[in-house]
Amino acid sequence: MNSKIYTRREMAKLTGLSALGLLMSQNAMSFNLSNTMLKRPIFSSNEKLPVIGLGTWQTFDVKSSPTVDAPLVKVLEILREQGGSVIDTSPMYGRSEGVVGDLTKKMGIADNYFYATKVWTSGKEKGIQQMEKSFQLMRRKQMDLMQIHNLVDWETHVKTLRDWKEKGKIRYWGITHYLDSAHEALEKVIQAEKPDFVQFNYSIRNRHAEKSLFHTIEKNGTAVLINRPFESGSLFGKTKGKPMPLWCLDYDIKSWGQFFLKFILSNELVTCVIPGTSKPKHALDNMMAGFGRMPDAKTREKMYSFIKNL
Template sequence: MDERPLGTTGASVTEIGLGTWELGSDWGDVDEGKAREAIHAALDSGIDFLDTADVYGDGRSERLIREVLAERDEDPFVATKAGRRLDPHTAEGYNEANLRGFIHDSRERLDVDSLDLVQLHCPPTDVYYQPAVFDALADFRDEGLIDHYGVSVERVEEALKAIEYPGVETVQIIFNPFRQRPRERFFEAAAARNVGVIVRVPLASGLLTGTLSADTEFPENDHRNFNREGEAFDVGETFAGIPFERGLEAVDELESIVPEGQSMAQFALRWILDHDAVTTVIPGSSSPEHIRDNVAAAALPRLSADRHATVREIYDEHVREHVHQRW
């Protein structure tokens, strides 16, 4: 797999990484043996960027990464997140003491002296207007507790505000054929500041795999069941914010332009990677087969201009009204 520079961090990472939300929580039951197999499969496939968070399974995902890496020689770049442990999850909670505690716990679970990258975990919008939060992150870096810091955002406007702080080296954001606004409003600014762009929810919670249907049933503890209206967290994290049935209609149209020999998931990932501002894409999966399929997307040729134009047309017809101005 080719690698791309991760902003100003000095690291280069594979174009496809592994997101480990699914291995921690909110995607139905995934036993720990299967979760470890998934991480092994990612590393076996050449992935050298792993993304996690302290709340994924109450630290389970971080711990599993530590356990797998202890069995191997690789030293991948591991990005984690902090902030969502706050209860209530308020802007006031994003203070030096709380963040220091979260970072301490993640260092212990990952068994490292310094975390490669800490990202604020989709904090309330007001946090981006509090310089003291970013001053604290800079202090943690200077103390050797973290190597780099960035943000994971819900909205484009939050991303634009975050990169006004010179220490923010990465932004994690939702971007896929069903969430196209970042390329209009954010990518140019990120490139101008040499900010690494980490794309999450690239397959729209499975919609863009082409394997879901109106008859698909999700487990009770799967966010695709319990968060369709944003009952638990931002609805944009579930099916990228598009109503499930409307998303299925859009996928039906997209499937007609997928090149022969490619899966729907590979097509979506290739579409994302065709945007040069993107550093890495982090699809999550507990299936080694799916992980290998995702990695193979990086070797595919760029999509034609006609296919990109058709993706825009399908977005405009089926998706734009539901998501474009909201995120």
């Protein structure tokens, strides 16, 4: 197995749109030991999801043009070709829902993904109108996952989502937030309403969810999507120019991005991580974190200590 450790800058030199094909043809030999991305179950159904997905905040909020669309199409192709499926978006993310819908339709592979979006408004009728608009923008007759964004008016929307799930309009429903301060509120909703999914922030330097949120998740059988895995990119500032420890090779970790994602995936309660990117080279690097050997609990603490002491 190739033992070189690639930083994201080195990956950029190796890749780019013109070189991605070569790199992708080599990934089974150079990046992982398995040809299949790891999958974990959605506990309410036992359906399994690939552990690396795609977030679209900012990255897909663009005005469409051939130049702008080309790298986003490549990102979506990489997601599918490497075994991923989850695309997470929201009305809050500007044009993102429409861009996802338009591009996946043009690609002719729209039904190959797991679509997750959100309701982000107050009031029953406004919520229904917003969600119906999301269906139109994303060109879906059925949504895989509809989430209550940042718990906005969740008491109202949960009734609609339960009804829509029963009627088959959505397959799953969930709740989301991105702040530590909301974790207690997420726990209360999980305990009271038993959503299929919960989405929240968790990363190698931000482990607040380990205090009690993960315990509540395990107790109630809730599937987990993780946002902000790179702490809005600040983790790469921490590791810029720093060599990776050689023991990373024992876990098929070839870049800092994979290091951070595999730390998260070492927690077996995490169903899927959704890093956002509009760059094919980063998308491919992210996908590779779903392959090969995963760190155990002891190694997770070793990884944390290494980053803490940089």
